[in-house]
Amino acid sequence: MMKQQRKTEVLFGWVLAFWLSSVVNSESKVELRTSAEVKAQCDQNVALQCDIISSRPLKIILFSWVDSREMKELCVVNATGVFPSPGVLCDNTNNRLTLTLTRVMPSIQSNYVCKLRSNLSITAASTTVTLQECLRTSEHKVFQNESKVECQFFGVYPEGRVHWFLGSENITESASTESQQDEEGLFNIRSTLPTQAGTEPYNCSLWTPSSGTYSSHKLLPYSRGEDRISSGTRTRSRLLWVFILVGLIIIT
Ligand SMILES: *[C@@H]1O[C@H](CO)[C@@H](O)[C@H](O)[C@H]1NC(C)=O
Numbered sequence: 116m117m118k119q120q121r122k123t124e125v126l127f128g129w130v131l132a133f134w135l136s137s138v139v140n141s142e143s144k145v146e147l148r149t150s151a152e153v154k155a156q157c158d159q160n161v162a163l164q165c166d167i168i169s170s171r172p173l174k175i176i177l178f179s180w181v182d183s184r185e186m187k188e189l190c191v192v193n194a195t196g197v198f199p200s201p202g203v204l205c206d207n208t209n210n211r212l213t214l215t216l217t218r219v220m221p222s223i224q225s226n227y228v229c230k231l232r233s234n235l236s237i238t239a240a241s242t243t244v245t246l247q248e249c250l251r252t253s254e255h256k257v258f259q260n261e262s263k264v265e266c267q268f269f270g271v272y273p274e275g276r277v278h279w280f281l282g283s284e285n286i287t288e289s290a291s292t293e294s295q296q297d298e299e300g301l302f303n304i305r306s307t308l309p310t311q312a313g314t315e316p317y318n319c320s321l322w323t324p325s326s327g328t329y330s331s332h333k334l335l336p337y338s339r340g341e342d343r344i345s346s347g348t349r350t351r352s353r354l355l356w357v358f359i360l361v362g363l364i365i366i367t
């Protein structure tokens with residue numbers, strides 16, 4: 116709690132410093148251009164760009180991308196060169212500093228601040244990164260022997276809920292669902308539903324409360340054991356007829 120407060124104070128100090136310097140140096144017209152918001156996709160790379168817009172030539176003293184939540188410098192450009200911190204890529208060409216976050220996970224959601232200290236002014240701009248819905252894979256199983264059906268969803272973010280339907284009937288209450296968050300911040304969800312003799316398939320859906328949408332649904336055909344056996348016998352008797360016909364043709 117104390118740490119959080121301290122971070123907020125430091126951040127506020129920075130914001131104030133940038134605001135004051137922008138007022139004092141408003142005639143120098145140095146601006147940083149960033150996207151206000153970037154939506155990232157799980158497991159993908161995301162690039163944040165920061166462009167220096169200046170009407171006059173300037174000399175870069177320090178140009179950087181900072182994670183404001185962690186108070187960590189991710190890309191630093193100074194007189195010596197470009198210095199990326201581990202796990203990120205940095206590129207500085209034509210007054211554009213690009214920070215690339217690789218294989219993103221929920222933990223990268225933060226506010227990223229681009230800072231410039233030049234011989235003309237001190238400026239900053241920021242980009243908020245949020246993660247879009249993630250779903251890596253899903254598995255659906257029918258256990259004829261145990262009279263149950265099961266749905267599993269892996270790498271889900273934000274946390275979802277499993278809803279079950281039989282036709283238009285909501286049978287979610289009969290299911291048992293467990294959810295676990297892995298070390299990367301993604302959820303693995305497993306839901307099991309006891310089955311009854313029915314003709315309709317079970318509809319297993321993944322509901323994302325934060326967006327109010329279904330991100331995945333799958334129909335699980337559940338048939339009783341007898342049905343499978345009867346369809347097997349039908350195939351076998353059809354084969355028998357073929358043999359009889361072939362036999363007749365050979366004889367004649
Ligand atoms: C800032 O640096 C640039 C490039 O070195 C130079 O052309 C310019 O005169 C400098 N401006 C000031 C105000 O020092």
Ligand SMILES: *[C@@H]1O[C@H](CO)[C@@H](O)[C@H](O)[C@H]1NC(C)=O
Nearest residue numbers: 188191192193194195196198
């Ligand atoms: C530039 O930044 C790097 C990394 O932060 C640092 O090691 C180096 O001393 C800096 N160089 C100058 C001239 O400030």
Ligand SMILES: *[C@@H]1O[C@H](CO)[C@@H](O)[C@H](O)[C@H]1NC(C)=O
Nearest residue numbers: 256257258259260261262263
């Ligand atoms: C039912 O079958 C599954 C494989 O399809 C097996 O893993 C499970 O142990 C079986 N359960 C029983 C009670 O035989």
Ligand SMILES: *[C@@H]1O[C@H](CO)[C@@H](O)[C@H](O)[C@H]1NC(C)=O
Nearest residue numbers: 276277278279285286287288
């Ligand atoms: C289905 O039932 C679940 C659990 O009772 C509930 O949270 C959900 O809103 C229901 N969905 C629909 C579409 O009726």
Ligand SMILES: *[C@@H]1O[C@H](CO)[C@@H](O)[C@H](O)[C@H]1NC(C)=O
Nearest residue numbers: 280318319320329332333334
């Ligand atoms: C399964 O249920 C979901 C959620 O209610 C619905 O959007 C979807 O159309 C259903 N699928 C089928 C084939 O009934």
